[in-house]
Amino acid sequence: MPRRQVPLQASTADLIERIALFFETEGFSRIGGRIFGRLLLADAPMSLDRLATDVSASKASISTETRSLERRGLLERIGKPGDRRVYYQLAAELPMPTMALRLDRWRRFSRLLEEAPADVARHSPLVRRRLDDTLAAHRFLLAEFGDALERWRRRNETPTPAPRS
Amino acid sequence: MPRRQVPLQASTADLIERIALFFETEGFSRIGGRIFGRLLLADAPMSLDRLATDVSASKASISTETRSLERRGLLERIGKPGDRRVYYQLAAELPMPTMALRLDRWRRFSRLLEEAPADVARHSPLVRRRLDDTLAAHRFLLAEFGDALERWRRRNETPTPAPRS
DNA sequence: AATAAGATTCAGTATTGCCTGAACATACTG
DNA sequence: CAGTATGTTCAGGCAATACTGAATCTTATT
Numbered sequence: 001m002p003r004r005q006v007p008l009q010a011s012t013a014d015l016i017e018r019i020a021l022f023f024e025t026e027g028f029s030r031i032g033g034r035i036f037g038r039l040l041l042a043d044a045p046m047s048l049d050r051l052a053t054d055v056s057a058s059k060a061s062i063s064t065e066t067r068s069l070e071r072r073g074l075l076e077r078i079g080k081p082g083d084r085r086v087y088y089q090l091a092a093e094l095p096m097p098t099m100a101l102r103l104d105r106w107r108r109f110s111r112l113l114e115e116a117p118a119d120v121a122r123h124s125p126l127v128r129r130r131l132d133d134t135l136a137a138h139r140f141l142l143a144e145f146g147d148a149l150e151r152w153r154r155r156n157e158t159p160t161p162a163p164r165s
Numbered sequence: 166m167p168r169r170q171v172p173l174q175a176s177t178a179d180l181i182e183r184i185a186l187f188f189e190t191e192g193f194s195r196i197g198g199r200i201f202g203r204l205l206l207a208d209a210p211m212s213l214d215r216l217a218t219d220v221s222a223s224k225a226s227i228s229t230e231t232r233s234l235e236r237r238g239l240l241e242r243i244g245k246p247g248d249r250r251v252y253y254q255l256a257a258e259l260p261m262p263t264m265a266l267r268l269d270r271w272r273r274f275s276r277l278l279e280e281a282p283a284d285v286a287r288h289s290p291l292v293r294r295r296l297d298d299t300l301a302a303h304r305f306l307l308a309e310f311g312d313a314l315e316r317w318r319r320r321n322e323t324p325t326p327a328p329r330s
Numbered sequence: 331a332a333t334a335a336g337a338t339t340c341a342g343t344a345t346t347g348c349c350t351g352a353a354c355a356t357a358c359t360g
Numbered sequence: 361c362a363g364t365a366t367g368t369t370c371a372g373g374c375a376a377t378a379c380t381g382a383a384t385c386t387t388a389t390t
Contacts, residue, residue, distance in 0.1 A: 022274055026192075061348085063368055063369085064349095090295070120177065130255070145306070152306060195378080225337095225339080225382095228339085333388105340382090343378105351371100352370090354368080
């Protein structure tokens with residue numbers, strides 16, 4: 001018999017809720033954010049059912065939202081031998097996919113700007129200059145940020161190998 | 166008599182629309198995005214009425230949305246002597262506020278994580294480690310990005326004025 | 331002062347997208 | 361194979377938000 005589920009600590013639930021709210025402003029659904037928050041504070045992978053009760057959402061929502069989080073690289077599903085259920089946990093190297101997501105969105109805007117010139121060739125020099133500047137800034141920062149990300153990855157990959165996982 | 170307003174070039178309107186759609190995914194309203202897009206391709210500041218017709222939205226929407234864009238630092242309002250109307254244009258150094266916005270959002274998440282430890286002190290070491298790592302990554306990247314932004318600002322400020330600030 | 335132009339606020343409508351229960355699919359167990 | 365556990369998909373209800381027309385406010389012009 002599984003032991004009665006202890007409801008989450010009030011302060012924990014609160015933190016999760018704020019994370020969820022934040023995620024909502026970032027284009028996720030509230031429940032998606034709750035799942036992320038819950039898993040961020042989980043010390044073991046969690047099953048769908050468990051997530052559903054913890055986050056008090058329907059299994060349907062958990063199913064769709066976990067898939068969405070997985071598609072974006074924030075979440076991984078794992079199996080346990082001798083257990084039919086699927087378990088969910090946050091991506092191993094969490095910061096990377098998080099940042100990759102941001103990079104993507106922002107690359108999308110760059111691409112939009114890149115498409116412009118062809119259309120806009122006959123616009124005033126002023127406009128052309130504005131577009132060029134904006135695009136240049138984006139490219140510069142995108143590159144710099146990509147580098148920083150790479151540096152972080154390196155830095156964190158070196159210290160680990162000494163002791164084994 | 167003001168000369169008949171030429172409707173926007175189809176390709177231009179199209180680009181604006183894609184920009185608007187993008188802005189929508191970034192937490193702005195569609196009309197906010199349209200205004201931004203229109204101004205990005207404008208070779209002169211535009212009045213509220215003009216924006217309303219160009220973007221085919223009510224003056225009410227233009228009013229609220231320009232305010233919102235202004236509050237976020239993306240848009241400036243200017244006056245012309247001998248003209249009662251207010252004119253709108255994109256921020257002079259556009260990339261900076263754009264990026265500042267992104268930075269903000271992401272700082273907000275860092276702050277969320279910083280609040281966690283107090284609550285979560287009794288969580289498993291694994292959780293604590295995950296939180297610490299994530300926070301460290303955020304701090305690192307936040308700092309790096311801030312630096313990059315500063316570098317860009319410097320680089321673009323030097324060419325313009327010959328001597329120092 | 332009266333009028334009018336310009337801009338903002340507000341209340342109501344319409345649209346969007348989230349979330350859920352229930353039906354459905356799949357695969358394990360005895 | 362029957363029965364059951366697990367997960368997914370779907371249609372509909374509901375809440376949140378954007379957008380608008382109309383009313384209101386502010387300030388220049390006569």
